[in-house]
Amino acid sequence: MHMADALVVPAVAGTMYILSTATAGLSVKKVREENDPKKIPVMGVMGAFVFATQMLNFTIPGTGSSGHLCGGMMLSAMLGPYAGFLTMIGVLLVQCLLFADGGLMALGCNVWNMAFYGCFVGALLIWRPIMKKGATRGKIIAASIIGCVLTLQMGALSVSLETLISGITELPFSVFVATMQPIHLAIGFVEGLITAAVLVFVNEARPELLWGVGEGSTSEGKLGFKPTIAVLAVAAAICGGIVSLFASAFPDGLEWSMEKVAGTAELEAAGGAYDAASGIQEATSLLPDYAFKGSESALGTSFSGIVGALVVVLVTVGACYAFRFFRKKSESANVA
Amino acid sequence: MNNLHPLGKLLTCVLYIFLVASIDKYDIIPLILMSVYLVFAFLIGELSLKEGLYRMRLILPLVLFVGIFNPFFDKDIVLYVGNIGISGGVMSMITLFIKGLYSVLSAYILIATTSIDDICYALRVVKVPKIIVIVIMLIYRYFDVMALEAHRIMTAYSLRAPSQKGIHYKAWGALVGQWLLRSMDRAEMVYESMLLRGFNGEFSFKKKALKLQDFIYPIAWACIFVIIKLRIIM
Numbered sequence: 001m002h003m004a005d006a007l008v009v010p011a012v013a014g015t016m017y018i019l020s021t022a023t024a025g026l027s028v029k030k031v032r033e034e035n036d037p038k039k040i041p042v043m044g045v046m047g048a049f050v051f052a053t054q055m056l057n058f059t060i061p062g063t064g065s066s067g068h069l070c071g072g073m074m075l076s077a078m079l080g081p082y083a084g085f086l087t088m089i090g091v092l093l094v095q096c097l098l099f100a101d102g103g104l105m106a107l108g109c110n111v112w113n114m115a116f117y118g119c120f121v122g123a124l125l126i127w128r129p130i131m132k133k134g135a136t137r138g139k140i141i142a143a144s145i146i147g148c149v150l151t152l153q154m155g156a157l158s159v160s161l162e163t164l165i166s167g168i169t170e171l172p173f174s175v176f177v178a179t180m181q182p183i184h185l186a187i188g189f190v191e192g193l194i195t196a197a198v199l200v201f202v203n204e205a206r207p208e209l210l211w212g213v214g215e216g217s218t219s220e221g222k223l224g225f226k227p228t229i230a231v232l233a234v235a236a237a238i239c240g241g242i243v244s245l246f247a248s249a250f251p252d253g254l255e256w257s258m259e260k261v262a263g264t265a266e267l268e269a270a271g272g273a274y275d276a277a278s279g280i281q282e283a284t285s286l287l288p289d290y291a292f293k294g295s296e297s298a299l300g301t302s303f304s305g306i307v308g309a310l311v312v313v314l315v316t317v318g319a320c321y322a323f324r325f326f327r328k329k330s331e332s333a334n335v336a
Numbered sequence: 337m338n339n340l341h342p343l344g345k346l347l348t349c350v351l352y353i354f355l356v357a358s359i360d361k362y363d364i365i366p367l368i369l370m371s372v373y374l375v376f377a378f379l380i381g382e383l384s385l386k387e388g389l390y391r392m393r394l395i396l397p398l399v400l401f402v403g404i405f406n407p408f409f410d411k412d413i414v415l416y417v418g419n420i421g422i423s424g425g426v427m428s429m430i431t432l433f434i435k436g437l438y439s440v441l442s443a444y445i446l447i448a449t450t451s452i453d454d455i456c457y458a459l460r461v462v463k464v465p466k467i468i469v470i471v472i473m474l475i476y477r478y479f480d481v482m483a484l485e486a487h488r489i490m491t492a493y494s495l496r497a498p499s500q501k502g503i504h505y506k507a508w509g510a511l512v513g514q515w516l517l518r519s520m521d522r523a524e525m526v527y528e529s530m531l532l533r534g535f536n537g538e539f540s541f542k543k544k545a546l547k548l549q550d551f552i553y554p555i556a557w558a559c560i561f562v563i564i565k566l567r568i569i570m
Contacts, residue, residue, distance in 0.1 A: 005435070028465040093472055097446065205513065312369055313372060
């Protein structure tokens, strides 16, 4: 589930950073408003716990693949959406720094794919409605499994979409999705079972630690209506985004039909307006020669260029070794 | 390198990853040139390349899966080496692997030369909210607490179930739940004692004095990266 830096382009990574940062901003505000100092150590220890569970890989029977827990639902149930979201950010940052799982640039994507769905959708739309009238063993198991399966499916779909929009893989989208979703269905189910086992135990030993249980009967709408609406709105926006993505596939269909009709997929644009527009575009684009060089460089790449680049790297290696040699020499001279 | 200001190192690393990732998928020349940063840091910082490469193992499966099919779909020839044509798919697969490698190694350079506390300090300097930074620091500190509790529980379990291999599946939930609750209690005590000693999430200790090299390091690298990325040379 962790996306690597190489799998996204900066535009996608940047967009996801903005979305994640906005959600983090909201979460920070909410956690400050709650102002519960007891929560901070719990966030830390839950983070360490989720970190540990994410490190454990289990094999998925029959696929030869393996998966790890994501932990979003667990955080939701113990901390609620806002603190859970912040904790997951911490986990993912430590993970990409210490274990190279994920990446600094893909962090925004990973936070969104794992923390947003796991904590916001999981806590507000699944956990809380189910636990409204108090928690029972059956309800906890149901909420854990439904929550984990659903939020992981959303996360996996996001991974596919982000990779697709980045244009990294030539793999058809359908094949990618058909691989990602079933695997994460299995992972989600196993994660649901493990989450349920832990939460059932917590409910028996210290029921007061679970978040959002019995809220409906005691204080209706305390955290209430607004966050739910906000989450629904964001979810709608995402669905809209996905739909518009499919909508953006229509031009392909259009091109296809144009090819059938006109024999070419591209219409020749001509005329004064077009020329003027392209003139403005050329004039306003930054460093047109350099910026566009990369995109057509497939043809510009030459073997001699590659050799030249390798020589530069070799020279750097030599220079660094020389620097090290002289530094050691001067150090030993200092000691003597 | 360890003595440089953490913010400079963090920014250099982030900029590097962004620029590497933004290089076109057929554009291998700037990608090769970009390795000068890694070469410099690994040689001057005297880091272990083996350890850096070992960190690839976690992201490798997904990157492999995404890249390995490119040669089958994109068959246009983009480069000739002698008489052998290299297709766009092969090229984009190679650049994808290189990008994966570079981003992992550059993150390794950051963490190998900068402690978590220093990175948290840098995050505070760029105004990342206090609560997030505290949580990061706590997660890092509580690893030991959790490992210690896990060790205790495992010892207790194995003493009570002497000839049993592994843990019976019926005990999994209870054991993990117990582990979590015990760690929480312990963590609360640790946190309370931190508070009693005056911890408030701020870095009240030494303000790092900025030296000339703290400015030169990120600025010089930024210039080099931009020169390579825009192909001002080559």
